[in-house]
Amino acid sequence: MEENWQQQTLDNLEKTSGEEPDFGDNRSQKIYALRQTPLNQFSTEDIRLLIAEGISLPYLIPLALERLTKNPFAEGEYYPGDLFQSVLNVDLNFWLTNRPFWQYIHQLIINNSFELEDRGINPERFLELS
Numbered sequence: 511m512e513e514n515w516q517q518q519t520l521d522n523l524e525k526t527s528g529e530e531p532d533f534g535d536n537r538s539q540k541i542y543a544l545r546q547t548p549l550n551q552f553s554t555e556d557i558r559l560l561i562a563e564g565i566s567l568p569y570l571i572p573l574a575l576e577r578l579t580k581n582p583f584a585e586g587e588y589y590p591g592d593l594f595q596s597v598l599n600v601d602l603n604f605w606l607t608n609r610p611f612w613q614y615i616h617q618l619i620i621n622n623s624f625e626l627e628d629r630g631i632n633p634e635r636f637l638e639l640s
Contacts, residue, residue, distance in 0.1 A: 515549070516573070517548050519547060520569060521546060524566065526545075541560065549569065552573065554586045554593055555587045557573050557593060558592055558593045559586070561593075568608070571604075577593060582622045582626075583629065598636040616636075619637070
């Protein structure tokens with residue numbers, strides 16, 4: 511990735527843009543707005559939301575890893591660790607083609623296994639790729 515990639519928007523990085531869609535709900539409107547926002551301005555909740563939707567994972571997983579390295583239980587809108595849970599729920603095909611990211615998350619699971627269990631964060635589905 512380019513050196514300044516976090517200062518760019520998802521639309522810029524993915525070379526997509528277009529007319530604003532006819533939004534049917536607030537979530538779609540929020541996602542559209544986030545695609546126009548530089549990545550370095552994303553909150554933990556912004557990252558969690560887009561990852562939960564499976565959007566732009568090659569850019570958002572590295573952002574999530576930065577946050578999770580500092581605090582494995584970084585909190586978006588719902589509960590401490592909701593970002594971690596969203597990462598663990600990413601489609602398994604992503605992890606198959608991005609093994610270094612998988613290995614990093616796997617190590618975070620090992621390092622925090624007891625606290626993950628205490629907080630009800632379940633890595634079993636993610637660990638199926640072991």
